[in-house]
Amino acid sequence: MLKQLSFIMSKTIVNIPNFEGFYCSWIDEEINHIARSEAEYYAEDYDLSEDKQEEIEESYCTQNYDKLEVEICKTYIPHYFEAIEDEIDFELNASFESLTSPKFYNFETDRLFVEIDDIKITMLMNWIFNNKLEKLKEVVRDRFTPSSGYIPHYSNDLEAWGDVNIWDYNQLGTALLVFVDEYADFNYTLHEYVSETIHNNIYNTLSDDMQKFLDKEYDKKENKKAQLSLF
Secondary structure (H helix, E strand, O other), X not given: OOOOOOOOOOEEEEEOOOOOOOOXXXXXXXXXXXXXXXXXXHHHHOOOOHHHHHHHHHHOOOOOHHHHHXXXXXXXXXXXXXXXXXXXXXXXXXXXXXXXXXXOOOOOOOEEEEEEEHHHHHHHHHHHHHHOHHHHHHXXXXXXXXXXXXXXXXXXXXXXXXXXXXXXXXXXXXXXXXXXXXXXXXXXXXXXXHHHHHHHHHHHHOOHHHHHHHHHHHHHHHHHHHHHOOO
């Protein structure tokens, strides 16, 4: 009897170098905007006071915020890589690995890590070396040249990095910057899908008490509608 051979594809972790994070970023602003809009909606729909509206708004993100962050990251990743995949003409199928946050946001922000199959990383780096080598050298030089108050942990000379097979997640992430164009069109698709994800998940960040209150208000409204339909 023939047996099927199976194997687990090994993966490489890569840091997304230009992830905006959740602190004082457009993602943070979008969360606040949706929380405010949702509170206004509930206040109008349930005929609530301004004080109650403010209480609802302040209740958002008081629990399950880490779960909201993860859902946002899972939405962010495929749309971040979409433009890259269009250029290299093959899919990377990056998936969420982890999100880390600094103890203080003075000098750094949240970091988003993805997993990509080793074979895809090899294909990506070969493409970059064949098509954007000079751009990569420029990116490395710009990113890791020492300056006042900044001592980088990596050489600003790409040649000193050695074999790409031993690069770490920061070095591989740096390579992604060859696809970044500050004059490129605004990524509306990424922003729209992140906004939709926030909208679909933000209710779960309300406190339990606030969720119970809003559920009761919803039931009261539905009961009134049901009573009116009897006449």
